[in-house]
Amino acid sequence: MNVRQIRGWMARFFGMLNRGRREREFAEELESHLAMHIEDNLRGGMSPEEARRRALVKLGGVTQVQELHREQRGLPMLETLFHDLRFGARMLFKNPGFTLIAVVTLALGIGANTAIFSVVNAVLLRALPYPEPGRLVRFWEINPGRGWLEFAASAPNFADWRKQQSVCEQLAAYEFNTFNFTSSGEPERVAALRVTANLFSVLGVAPAHGRDFLPEDEKSGRNHVAILSDGLWRRRFGADPNLIGRQIQLSGESYTVVGVMPPRFQLTQGTELWTPLTLDPAAQPGRANRHIHNLSVIGRLKPGASLAQAQAAMDAIARQLEQQYSESNTGWGVRMSTFYDWIVPEQIRRSMLVLFAAVGFVLLISCANVANLLLARASARRLEMAIRAAMGANRWRVMRQLLTESVLLSTLGGLVGLLLAFWCTDLIKASTALNIPRLNETRLDVKALGFTFLIALGAGLIFGLAPAWQASKLALNETLKEGGRSGGGKRQRLRGALVIAEVALALVLLVGAGLMIRSFTHLQNVPLGFAPNHALTMRLALPTAKYGQGAPRVNFFDQLLQRLRATPGVIDASAINDLPLAGGGSWAEEVTIEGRDTAPSGTPLPADVNAVTPRYFHTMGIPLLAGRDFTEQDRGAFWLGESPWTLIVSETFARRYWPNENPIGKRFRFGANVFGTVIGVVGDVRGLSLEREARPAFYVSYGHFSLPALTIVVRAGAPLEAMTAALRAQVYALDHDLPVYNIRPMEQIVSNAAGQPRFQTLLMGLLSAVALSLAAIGIYGVMAYTVTERTHEIGVRMALGARTRDVLRHVLGQGMKLVLIGATLGLAGAFVTARALKSMLFGVSPADPLTYAAVTVFLALVAFAACWIPARRATKVDPLVALRNN
Amino acid sequence: MSEKTDVWQGTLALMVLKTLEALGSLHGYGIARRIEQTSENKLAINYGTIYPALLKLEQEGYIASEWGISDNNRKAKYYKLTRAGRKRLAQETQKWETTTEILARFFAPLEES
Numbered sequence: 001m002n003v004r005q006i007r008g009w010m011a012r013f014f015g016m017l018n019r020g021r022r023e024r025e026f027a028e029e030l031e032s033h034l035a036m037h038i039e040d041n042l043r044g045g046m047s048p049e050e051a052r053r054r055a056l057v058k059l060g061g062v063t064q065v066q067e068l069h070r071e072q073r074g075l076p077m078l079e080t081l082f083h084d085l086r087f088g089a090r091m092l093f094k095n096p097g098f099t100l101i102a103v104v105t106l107a108l109g110i111g112a113n114t115a116i117f118s119v120v121n122a123v124l125l126r127a128l129p130y131p132e133p134g135r136l137v138r139f140w141e142i143n144p145g146r147g148w149l150e151f152a153a154s155a156p157n158f159a160d161w162r163k164q165q166s167v168c169e170q171l172a173a174y175e176f177n178t179f180n181f182t183s184s185g186e187p188e189r190v191a192a193l194r195v196t197a198n199l200f201s202v203l204g205v206a207p208a209h210g211r212d213f214l215p216e217d218e219k220s221g222r223n224h225v226a227i228l229s230d231g232l233w234r235r236r237f238g239a240d241p242n243l244i245g246r247q248i249q250l251s252g253e254s255y256t257v258v259g260v261m262p263p264r265f266q267l268t269q270g271t272e273l274w275t276p277l278t279l280d281p282a283a284q285p286g287r288a289n290r291h292i293h294n295l296s297v298i299g300r301l302k303p304g305a306s307l308a309q310a311q312a313a314m315d316a317i318a319r320q321l322e323q324q325y326s327e328s329n330t331g332w333g334v335r336m337s338t339f340y341d342w343i344v345p346e347q348i349r350r351s352m353l354v355l356f357a358a359v360g361f362v363l364l365i366s367c368a369n370v371a372n373l374l375l376a377r378a379s380a381r382r383l384e385m386a387i388r389a390a391m392g393a394n395r396w397r398v399m400r401q402l403l404t405e406s407v408l409l410s411t412l413g414g415l416v417g418l419l420l421a422f423w424c425t426d427l428i429k430a431s432t433a434l435n436i437p438r439l440n441e442t443r444l445d446v447k448a449l450g451f452t453f454l455i456a457l458g459a460g461l462i463f464g465l466a467p468a469w470q471a472s473k474l475a476l477n478e479t480l481k482e483g484g485r486s487g488g489g490k491r492q493r494l495r496g497a498l499v500i501a502e503v504a505l506a507l508v509l510l511v512g513a514g515l516m517i518r519s520f521t522h523l524q525n526v527p528l529g530f531a532p533n534h535a536l537t538m539r540l541a542l543p544t545a546k547y548g549q550g551a552p553r554v555n556f557f558d559q560l561l562q563r564l565r566a567t568p569g570v571i572d573a574s575a576i577n578d579l580p581l582a583g584g585g586s587w588a589e590e591v592t593i594e595g596r597d598t599a600p601s602g603t604p605l606p607a608d609v610n611a612v613t614p615r616y617f618h619t620m621g622i623p624l625l626a627g628r629d630f631t632e633q634d635r636g637a638f639w640l641g642e643s644p645w646t647l648i649v650s651e652t653f654a655r656r657y658w659p660n661e662n663p664i665g666k667r668f669r670f671g672a673n674v675f676g677t678v679i680g681v682v683g684d685v686r687g688l689s690l691e692r693e694a695r696p697a698f699y700v701s702y703g704h705f706s707l708p709a710l711t712i713v714v715r716a717g718a719p720l721e722a723m724t725a726a727l728r729a730q731v732y733a734l735d736h737d738l739p740v741y742n743i744r745p746m747e748q749i750v751s752n753a754a755g756q757p758r759f760q761t762l763l764m765g766l767l768s769a770v771a772l773s774l775a776a777i778g779i780y781g782v783m784a785y786t787v788t789e790r791t792h793e794i795g796v797r798m799a800l801g802a803r804t805r806d807v808l809r810h811v812l813g814q815g816m817k818l819v820l821i822g823a824t825l826g827l828a829g830a831f832v833t834a835r836a837l838k839s840m841l842f843g844v845s846p847a848d849p850l851t852y853a854a855v856t857v858f859l860a861l862v863a864f865a866a867c868w869i870p871a872r873r874a875t876k877v878d879p880l881v882a883l884r885n886n
Numbered sequence: 887m888s889e890k891t892d893v894w895q896g897t898l899a900l901m902v903l904k905t906l907e908a909l910g911s912l913h914g915y916g917i918a919r920r921i922e923q924t925s926e927n928k929l930a931i932n933y934g935t936i937y938p939a940l941l942k943l944e945q946e947g948y949i950a951s952e953w954g955i956s957d958n959n960r961k962a963k964y965y966k967l968t969r970a971g972r973k974r975l976a977q978e979t980q981k982w983e984t985t986t987e988i989l990a991r992f993f994a995p996l997e998e999s
Contacts (some may be wrong), residue, residue, distance in 0.1 A: 004946040004970065011945035026937070032962045033915040033933070039958060060932030072938040072945075 009075075016074040026069055030062060081404065088405035092412075098377060099409070102370045105777075106413025106459060108770055109366030111420030114444070114452045116359040116763075118425050120352050121451075122442040128339055129264060131204040132300075136339040137168070137307065139297035139314070145331045146606060153295045155279050155287040157321060157329070161297070164317050167310035168299035172199040175277055175294055176268070178709070179250040180543050182737050184236055189541060189741035190250075191270045194277035200227075202300050203267065210244040210259030217258075217276040220283035225276060226250065227259040232272040250275075252545030269437075290328035298339075311336050343437050351760050351840055357833075358512060358767045361505045363459060365771050366413075368498045368505075369778045371463035374406060375495050376785045378467045385471050395472040402471055406464025407457060414456030418444075421452070436756065466494060492786070496818050499775075499782050503822025504829060506768070506775035507859055511830035513761075513768035514851040515837055515844055520761040522843035523754050529685035529694065530580065531621030534571075535746035536720045537579055540731065540738060541709035553706040554635055556734065557613060561712075563730045569718030570727075574616040575702065575710040579746075580687040581753040582711065589670040591698075593657060607653055608687060608697040609670075611705040617648075617682050619713050625651060627664045627680030635703020638674065645676035646701060651684050653696035676700075690753050691842050713746065720745050760840060772859065776866040783815045783870040794874050795882025804875045811874045815867030816860075823856055898931075898939045899948075900982075903975045906949065906967045913954075913962040914940060940965055948974055 015022065034055050041051035059065060070076075092099040127133055139161070141151045153161075153173070162171045174195040181190040197213035206212055207227055217225050226248065228237075237243050247254045255275065277295075281288035301310055314334040322329045378385075385398055393401075422444060429442050540560075547553050557575055564573035578587065587609045614630045617623075630646065638645035647668070654663040667675040684694035702710070716723050728740050751758075787794070794807055802810075834846040844851070898921075905920050906912060912920070917940070918933040943949045948971035954964040967975070 004948070004974075008942065008946040015945070028961070029914065029937070029963045032913070032956075032960055035960055036913075036915045036956065036958070036962070037933070058933050060934035065934030065937060068934065068938045069941060072941045 012073065012075050016079060019074075022073060023066075023070075026066065030059070030065065034059065034062075080400075084401050084404035085408060087401065088408045091405060092409065095377070098373060099412075101777075102373055102409050103412045103416055105366045105369050105774060106410055106456075107416035107420055108774070109363035110410075110414050110417030110452060110456055110459065111424065112359045112417075112767065112770070113363050113455055114417060114421035114448055115424035115428065116355055117451045118421065118444050118448040119428060119439065119442050120356050121445070121447055123344060123436060123438045124349060124352055125447075126438075126441065128343065130339075133339055135301040135303070135305075136203070137299050137301055137310065137336050138339060138342040139171070139299060140335045140337075141293060142333050142335045143331050144333070149335065152293040153297050154290045154293045154328075155281075155295060156290050157332075158295050158297055159279060160321055161314070161317060161334070164320075165299075165314065167305050167313045168301055170198050170202050171297060171299040172196045172202040173277060173279075173295040173297045174199055174267075175296070177275070178541060179273060180252070180541060180737070180739050181232075181236070181248075181250060181273075182252075183248040187737050187739040188236075189539070189739045190232065190272050191268075192250075192273035192275060193268060193271050195274050196277050196279075199267075199274075199298070200261075202298060204300075205262065205265055207259030208262040209241065210257070212259060213274075213276050218278055218280075220278045220280055223276040223278050224253065224255045225258045226255040227261060227274045228257060229261050229265070229272040230263040233260045251541075251543035290325055307336060307338060345437075347839060348436060348756075350836070351756070354512070354836060354840065355760070355763055355767075357836075358509055358764060361509050362767050362771050362774070363455065365502050365505050365774045365778070367459050367463040368502045369774050369781070370406075370409065370459075371466050372495055372498050372778055372781055374402075374463065374467040375470065375498075376781065378402075378471050379785075379789075381471070399468040399472045402468035403461065403464045406468070407460035410456045410460030410463070413459070414452055417456070418449075418452055421448075436759070466498075470494065495782050495785075499778055499818045500822040500825065502775040502778045503819050503859070503863065504826035506771040507823055507826025507856065508830045508833055509764075509768040509771045510855045510859060511827075511834060511852060512837060513764040514855040515834060515841055515846060515848060516757075516761040516764045518844045518848065518851055519841040520754070520757050523690050523757055526686060526690050528580075528690075528750065529622060529683050532746040532750045534716055534720070535620070536714045536716060536723055536727070537582075537711050537742070537744055537746055537749065538714075538727065538740050539709065539711045539742040540740060542738070544708060546735075547708075550637070550706050553708065554703050557702065557710060558632060560731065560734055561613060561615075563733070564712070564714060564727060567723075567726050567730060569716050569723055571715045571717050572615055572619040573712060573714045574619040575613045575712045576616055577611045577702075577707045577710055578687075579711040579713070579749065580685045581690070582742075582749050583753075591657075591668045591670045594667040594669070594675050605657060606696070607670075608695055610697070610699050611702045611707055612699050613702045613710075616699075616713070619715050620685075621715075622685060623683040625681045625683060626662075627678070629680060630699075630701040630703070632703070634701035638676075638704055643704075645674060645704060646679045647676040648680040648682055648699040649678055650682060650694065650697040650699075652694050653698055654678075654681050656696050690750075711742070757840075757842070772862060775859075776862050779815060779819065779863050780866040780869060782818075783811065783867050784873070786814065787811060787870045787874045790874075791877055791882050794877045795879040798877060799879040799883065807875045807877075808871050811871035812864070812867050815871070816864065819860060819863040819867075823859060826859075827852060827856065898935065899943055900975075900978050902936070902939055902943060902965075903948065903967065903971055903978070906965060907972070907975055911954070911964045911966040913956065913964050915962070917965065943971070947971075 034052075037055035037058065038048075038051045041054055042048065044051075046054065056062070128136070130136060139153065140149070141153045141157065142149050143151060158171070158173050165171065172195065174193045177192045177194050179190050179192050181188045195213070197215050197218050200206060200212050208230065210227070213225070213227065217223055228243075233239055233243065243257050244259065246257055248257055249255075250273070261274075278284065279287050286292050301307070311334075314336060318329075318332065318334045322332065388398055388401075389395075425442050425444055429440060542553050542556060547556060561573050561575065564570055588606055589609050591605050591607050593605065612630065614632055614634070617629055627648070630648065634643065634646045636642035649657075649663055657663075657668075658666055663678050663681055666678045668678075669675045682699070685697070686692070686694055687697065714723065714727060724743055728743075731738055731740050797810075798807065830852065831847060838846050901921050901924075902917055905917050905924070909916070909920065914936050915933065918931065918936045921936075922929060922931065940949065940951075944951055944965070948968060949965050950968050951963050951965045953961060956962045
């Protein structure tokens with residue numbers, strides 16, 4: 001396109017303005033043209049009439065020339081669009097009721113889609129915030145024989161991988177840790193990682209201030225350096241730029257701050273501090289033990305290397321280590337996965353896609369509903385369309401007008417929907433208890449806006465097309481003769497089909513929601529094994545620098561628990577290292593049972609372990625089934641013979657490892673070479689998750705195993721909120737620098753454990769409720785319209801002797817026939833699609849007949865109500881009035 | 887717009903430009919008549935079609951218009967070439983000559999045989 005053409009288009013664009021003046025000017029030009037021509041003709045000897053006629057003929061008709069001129073003057077396509085839009089807007093304003101219902105319906109559909117899309121975008125679609133994230137991989141040690149597929153690596157194995165591997169540029173490792181943070185202000189518990197010095201460079205992220213860790217920072221004696229998160233830096237130090245190089249106190253030791261990470265950096269959730277990881281066995285003997293697995297390993301693949309190649313290479317290394325260290329490494333291998341698969345697990349992806357599909361269904365139902373409204377209105381506008389056609393509007397022109405109107409409608413719906421989506425995403429983001437990775441990154445960005453625009457446009461075309469197509473193939477003569485009354489059978493069939501589709505879609509959603517609700521109630525009714533109500537929990541960690549190990553820790557907790565039990569309102573108090581369902585790490589051991597340790601059975605006997613203080617079972621409401629509880633006397637170094645080693649086992653442990661025997665007095669061991677004696681049996685507890693059956697478990701006395709951190713459980717008679725301050729005061733009375741953290745009611749912990757299912761169930765329930773309401777409105781709309789259209793016919797029937805009951809049955813029958821067909825299709829659809837939900841369901845089959853039946857009956861009842869109202873109205877038809885009006 | 891009318895519009899535009907070059911400033915009616923006369927009435931055009939063509943040329947800046955008084959004292963809109971118009975005419979003339987020359991070479995031997 002050259003300059004002249006661009007100039008031409010510009011001129012045409014501005015030619016759309018000042019239309020009146022331009023029209024007048026051209027009219028004048030034509031007038032002078034004709035006048036000159038007529039004069040010439042007169043001079044040629046023609047009569048005045050002839051002269052005029054000839055001039056006009058030669059010109060080609062004034063109106064036609066004006067039309068040609070008009071087309072060249074402006075941009076006819078654009079002008080028609082403006083005209084259509086103006087006309088469409090006027091039509092929408094003229095029917096505010098119709099517009100309101102359509103816009104709200106669409107806003108629900110579009111808004112829900114935008115909200116869910118922004119979640120899907122944040123969780124699934126947006127790239128991980130690292131350069132070339134596709135090359136980042138996560139390593140696990142695995143032991144398939146024991147069912148461990150995501151296990152941490154041991155330090156010596158990690159060192160060997162690092163030395164021998166050639167698939168990654170570098171490997172890095174980290175280990176979870178927490179610190180009591182006592183610099184500047186209230187003591188606080190801070191989640192931290194010990195990391196190899198290269199961790200950040202493997203990720204491709206550098207500190208925003210200060211420096212990264214250096215290799216020599218890993219050396220023991222030089223490793224008291226720390227990098228802070230941006231959040232911690234702002235919260236505790238007011239973003240002080242001079243903090244770099246200063247000392248801070250972490251669990252009673254001094255660390256030098258060397259850097260601050262950029263604001264959004266988040267490898268592991270909640271981490272606010274990083275210190276170097278020292279792997280030197282000389283400094284820490286545990287680092288040489290291949291049995292101790294506590295490193296998380298990541299790496300960056302070399303450019304061009306595939307995960308499968310890398311996995312094969314690592315398998316070879318693992319096999320070699322297995323031979324070399326058969327005592328510790330037998331049965332152990334390596335598993336690699338991409339960062340994406342690690343951070344966004346399959347389960348989450350599936351549930352997101354199910355929600356996305358569900359919300360898509362809701363949009364389709366909204367579209368069907370609005371299409372139905374438009375069809376009803378198109379009937380009312382038949383005369384208008386016929387007149388347009390008679391005036392020369394072609395079929396395309398009529399369709400375009402109607403499509404413009406529906407897109408205008410959907411755009412309005414989209415705008416309102418966007419408001420809805422803003423509100424919804426805030427709501428979703430606020431629910432932090434959902435355990436969904438990256439959910440907090442949800443926001444309405446350009447992509448989400450683009451998505452909204454596209455679906456609004458798409459929806460407008462989808463629901464507008466059918467009515468526009470119908471209107472465009474109007475039988476002109478008949479319509480004009482009939483004066484625009486009466487609907488064709490075809491139109492009626494189309495509306496019926498839309499209702500059927502709505503019912504079917506709604507039923508599929510309802511079945512999904514029904515299954516999820518059933519699954520969720522199963523989850524809620526799972527026997528927990530303990531009583532979560534009226535119990536408050538809080539966590540304490542004793543800094544080793546101050547308390548050392550063993551007796552001082554035990555003494556501290558003994559003292560604290562005594563104080564707590566004496567606090568007014570407290571019924572009981574005790575502690576455990578990892579509270580059930582709290583999502584903490586799990587401590588598992590393989591036990592050897594006395595008398596069977598020489599048997600070459602080979603089958604390992606795994607069990608979960610917990611260290612508890614006396615009265616823990618009583619405080620938690622875990623039943624003591626046999627024997628006795630731990631007492632304050634169960635303490636001391638049993639391995640030195642200071643005290644007998646006592647153990648308490650769970651019901652499942654007892655039943656599985658001593659079937660049909662009395663476990664009390666039996667002995668077993670783990671780790672150390674000393675046997676402990678079983679003194680009691682307690683009820684099973686769901687520890688890791690609500691879904692998983694209780695595994696064999698046993699308990700050791702905290703007096704024997706004094707771990708640095710415990711969770712305290714307080715059963716209270718007074719309201720929990722009021723207790724918090726009093727309990728905290730008891731801790732501070734003993735140690736003013738000790739932070740109390742994770743103060744939560746036990747009920748909240750249980751509820752959080754069901755966070756993700758609750759989220760899914762809630763959203764699915766909400767979506768299906770919207771779907772059902774929309775479908776009900778759709779059914780009602782169609783039936784109400786049918787009754788209005790058939791007033792005359794019903795009047796005749798009644799005049800001929802039909803009773804109220806007959807009319808009622810007739811109308812209801814017609815409506816329920818559509819519902820029945822829709823429900824049948826919907827059930828078939830649900831049966832097929834529900835299989836996608838299988839992994840999201842707990843204790844319910846995707847083909848659960850009870851759910852299908854209940855949901856279908858529910859839908860039928862709602863549909864019946866929606867048909868009933870118009871049917872009642874039909875019976876109120878006064879035959880005389882109906883007949884006279886025609 | 888079909889290809890045929892495009893060609894016709896292009897040709898008509900060229901005739902308009904050439905006419906204005908020959909006669910200077912002229913109104914629509916005059917241009918239409920002149921084209922018909924020049925073609926010795928072999929080209930019978932609807933005079934009306936001249937106006938969209940004139941408008942297009944004016945929009946693209948090849949001609950300019952202003953109201954004036956005709957020989958018989960009538961108010962009429964007069965069109966005249968702009969500098970861009972002259973340049974375009976020169977280019978088109980050149981192009982036209984080249985085209986006809988090439989085509990002539992194709993047709994000449996055919997007639998001989």
